[in-house]
Amino acid sequence: MLEQLSPYIRVAMDSWLDSDAFIEERVIWDYELLLLKEGRLEITVDGAVYAGEAGDVFLFKPKQPHSIRVMGGQAARQPHVHFDLSETADSPDVWVSFKPLRHMSRTENSWFRPDLLSGPDWKLPSRIRMPDLLKFEELLFAIIREFEMKMPFHQFRLKGLMLELLACLLRETQLEEKLREPGHLPLLLEIQHYLNLHAGRELTLMELSGQFHMNKHYLIGLFKQAFQITPMQYHQQMRLDRAKNLLRHTRMTMQQIADSLGYPSIHGFSRAFKNKEGVSPSAYRAILAEGRK
Template sequence: MDHWMHPGTHIMERMLWDYELLYLKQGELEVTVEHSIYHGLPGDVFLFKPGQRHSIKVKGDAMVDQPHIHFDLFEKHDSGEVTVSFQMKDEMNPSEHAWFRENVLSGPDTILPNFFRLREPLSLEPILFDTIREFQMRMPHYEIRLKALVLELLAFLLRESQWMHRQDEPDQFTLLMEIQRHMNLHANRDLTLDELSQQFHLNKHYLIGLFKNAFQITPMQYHQQMRMERAKNLLKYTRLSMQEISDTLGYPSIHSFSRAFKNKEGSSPSFYRTSLFQHLNPSLNRSEHAISYPPNQ
């Protein structure tokens, strides 16, 4: 959940029964996982795994915004009973011992680190906040949507982990970051593959292969995704009309904007905005307290 921590907050050493993904959006943290100590800065991600000893401490005098989610990779008969642990294993009863999930993200087939310093934190935020919002709104079939979003988050982190180990390709990495940054800057208009090819002096087919190998989508798919994320933010957080949003994002007409949005999101922009406000019920915010840190721990 999207949760704030006050200066001086210290979550003492504990072990979780499942996984927690914590995104540090604002402020600084000192995080200890087993025998490693990390200095968390805005944009960093921490992944706590079942049975891992860890503690969290707010550094400095500023509030800390640390949206986070708890999840399991396999649904079991007792999944509904598993809560958030603030204990060590020797403080738990036998029933609680049985709640520990298998740590499949530490190998041998899939290994994710406990700490990520993201290259592009803004790429993670839409997925994470969609996951939190889906849990809070609990629209019909939200469980299916939540599973898909958690898998998307894991895929994102797996790619980040892969990049973290590609120290032998710094030039290629820099080039891809420049291409990605160029598309982010021009998310308010149409962008063609020919334009990218000319801008970066690359053969179109080589450009597609290079980008897809790194991000698993083509450059044009990435650009369209960025435009849709901006569209969703404008629909959620502004009162701009559909025509104004269409103009802001550089679509030739409101019809082409609506068609592109529906193809990507499965509903029209107007329906998306209406359903969002209809289902935002303040009483649902109480659910976050069941899985967030107590402020004075």
């Protein structure tokens, strides 16, 4: 199913709801992602009531009853996007519903998209509190700009941005669920970025714990909760993945590859590679060459 995803953006807009606005219970045929940018909302989804605050993200799924009421006596800003996970022949003809299920015709009942975001592989809740809201917000507003401006090839960019937005949501919500202590995901992503950034050299746990001002044993445990691997194992894997790419796609010598990845010697590089891959770097390259014949 993953290879069939080709999102269709039906509506993308940055809008306001008046201070006394109330959207009565309805069901929609597609998905809607809504960011509460300013103000307060009372949002009811399948009977569950949420007190929405600025920074909350809400996901409404196909055939899921929901209503929206502005609270606090002030208007609410709610940039949002309606989308199909995969574009179909009728995607351009299906619009946004404001009807309850009981008022829908037989034809309208046939328009509901399959709900793939309720699990088990891609499970997203109705309210999402993003550890890294800035990234999500940047992507959402990029989608809104593309939709409104309709520059040449905007359809391609909309699909790419929507896939990136969904990946951001799925990754962060699922990683957050794995952590016994909430709120650490932004820090863990910083650590992961640091490891990627320094994949071209040796890195010690002492350096990493000092860089992020954390006890090394606590750092290992926290990182492993999220990624099922220790930070040093992750770093070593990044280096060896780069080595495999260089062996596959370049004519660099073993010494040049070892130097580019910060190994102290070609022997150290060869030993680390063989321990992980089961063959030496030169044998790995020879196997690839044989497979191309």
